[in-house]
Amino acid sequence: MVxxxxxxxxxxxxxxxxxxxxxxxxxxxxxxxxGSSVTEMKKLSPSRVxxxxxxxxxxxxxxxxxxxxxxxxxxxxxxxxxxxCRAFGDITFRPRHAVAVGDCDLRTTVLGGExxxxxxxxxxxxxxxxxxxxxxxxxxxxGEAGTGYILSxxxxxxxxxxxxxxxxxxxxxxxLVGGREAAEGAIERARNAGFSALVITIDTPVAGMRERDxxxxxxxxxxGSIFAKLPFLPxxxxxxxxxxxxxxxxxVPRLENVLAPGETGGMPMLDVGTALRKxxxxxxxxxxxxQVWSGPIVIKGILTADDARRAVxxxxxxISVSNHGGRQLDGVSAAIAALPEVLAAVNGKTEVLMDGGxxxxxxxxxxxxxxxxxxxxxxxxxxxxxxxxxxxVVRAIEILREDVDRTMRLLGCRSVKELDPSYVRYPSxxxxxx
Numbered sequence: 001m002v003x004x005x006x007x008x009x010x011x012x013x014x015x016x017x018x019x020x021x022x023x024x025x026x027x028x029x030x031x032x033x034x035g036s037s038v039t040e041m042k043k044l045s046p047s048r049v050x051x052x053x054x055x056x057x058x059x060x061x062x063x064x065x066x067x068x069x070x071x072x073x074x075x076x077x078x079x080x081x082x083x084x085c086r087a088f089g090d091i092t093f094r095p096r097h098a099v100a101v102g103d104c105d106l107r108t109t110v111l112g113g114e115x116x117x118x119x120x121x122x123x124x125x126x127x128x129x130x131x132x133x134x135x136x137x138x139x140x141x142x143g144e145a146g147t148g149y150i151l152s153x154x155x156x157x158x159x160x161x162x163x164x165x166x167x168x169x170x171x172x173x174x175x176l177v178g179g180r181e182a183a184e185g186a187i188e189r190a191r192n193a194g195f196s197a198l199v200i201t202i203d204t205p206v207a208g209m210r211e212r213d214x215x216x217x218x219x220x221x222x223x224g225s226i227f228a229k230l231p232f233l234p235x236x237x238x239x240x241x242x243x244x245x246x247x248x249x250x251x252v253p254r255l256e257n258v259l260a261p262g263e264t265g266g267m268p269m270l271d272v273g274t275a276l277r278k279x280x281x282x283x284x285x286x287x288x289x290x291q292v293w294s295g296p297i298v299i300k301g302i303l304t305a306d307d308a309r310r311a312v313x314x315x316x317x318x319i320s321v322s323n324h325g326g327r328q329l330d331g332v333s334a335a336i337a338a339l340p341e342v343l344a345a346v347n348g349k350t351e352v353l354m355d356g357g358x359x360x361x362x363x364x365x366x367x368x369x370x371x372x373x374x375x376x377x378x379x380x381x382x383x384x385x386x387x388x389x390x391x392x393v394v395r396a397i398e399i400l401r402e403d404v405d406r407t408m409r410l411l412g413c414r415s416v417k418e419l420d421p422s423y424v425r426y427p428s429x430x431x432x433x434x
Contacts, residue, residue: 111351137389253269300376384396
């Protein structure tokens with residue numbers, strides 16, 4: 001997110017395009033970024049990294065403030081960002097004691113495919129700035145854990161390389177940046193690469209006002225002159241490990257999956273904000289997307305019964321109850337609080353996922369008790385990625401999986417498929433009026 005314009009360390013000749021080239025460079029970059037794998041694994045041992053908050057603390061120390069705050073921050077006053085996490089505390093458990101649980105079955109089925117536990121890695125833009133391996137390493141960790149990964153359009157790695165890295169299901173999240181022709185090209189590439197579902201995010205008519213970004217000089221670091229950058233360079237220079245890996249990786253990556261017809265290079269990252277304003281997704285767009293994509297479509301960004309019913313009418317195979325992690329319209333309800341209304345509206349006609357505020361396995365279990373099929377986790381694994389690349393994502397998934405297993409045992413429930421509202425109490429005003 002740092003160097004462009006008159007201070008540009010971006011060498012496109014070093015950008016790895018083939019999977020083999022990427023693997024070699026990723027190994028070199030990872031060594032420069034985070035030390036040897038043995039040292040890194042010691043730092044991520046269960047005695048040192050107990051929960052997701054521990055990974056967040058490591059990430060904050062490893063990357064420049066502009067990069068960390070892009071990951072960590074939310075829109076405007078960050079009311080919804082905080083509420084996403086806090087609202088899980090309004091749900092309390094009702095366990096069944098004196099139950100011999102045995103082995104807990106954490107498997108579930110989403111869009112007809114089985115995953116090993118009910119959490120899928122959500123799309124996180126700019127992942128390659130957090131660690132050179134970015135989306136490729138996150139997808140690889142998801143596949144190794146037997147769960148799914150969703151690739152953002154705002155990604156620095158080619159979608160073909162990301163799909164090749166994972167043994168699990170992979171979905172492609174589509175923004176219309178670059179226009180319909182660019183989107184159709186990305187859809188065709190996603191189909192050919194083997195992505196099994198398309199995720200359409202509908203809550204980004206413009207980018208939310210993320211106040212940390214201008215305070216950190218993100219616009220200047222991306223597009224300003226050398227003189228405009230100067231006040232903000234100390235935060236970058238204070239992280240030599242990250243900076244070394246960033247430069248070895250070629251500097252600010254382009255958006256490898258946003259290609260206008262006839263172009264050979266992806267869209268520059270600095271153009272994303274402008275592109276979003278010109279690429280609002282409407283319900284009309286779902287029709288033409290359906291014409292060029294025959295697979296399942298997941299509609300992400302649903303918070304109300306009306307939008308949920310409209311998504312069902314448009315043929316969504318699944319919807320995700322989401323407020324974009326508190327990064328778009330501040331002051332909307334927490335995603336978990338909106339879940340009961342949406343579930344009642346769709347009435348079993350489509351699968352319902354949710355994302356926002358998930359930091360513990362207990363949060364995942366609570367969402368399933370209310371009726372979600374699975375959750376999408378974004379920041380939880382992205383903190384791990386920023387902290388230590390692949391090893392960090394692996395540790396994040398381990399933490400969440402172990403949390404879910406332990407919570408299930410303490411609840412006295414043998415399978416995630418047996419979870420239902422009888423295992424929890426939640427605020428009555430979350431329930432839709434009859």
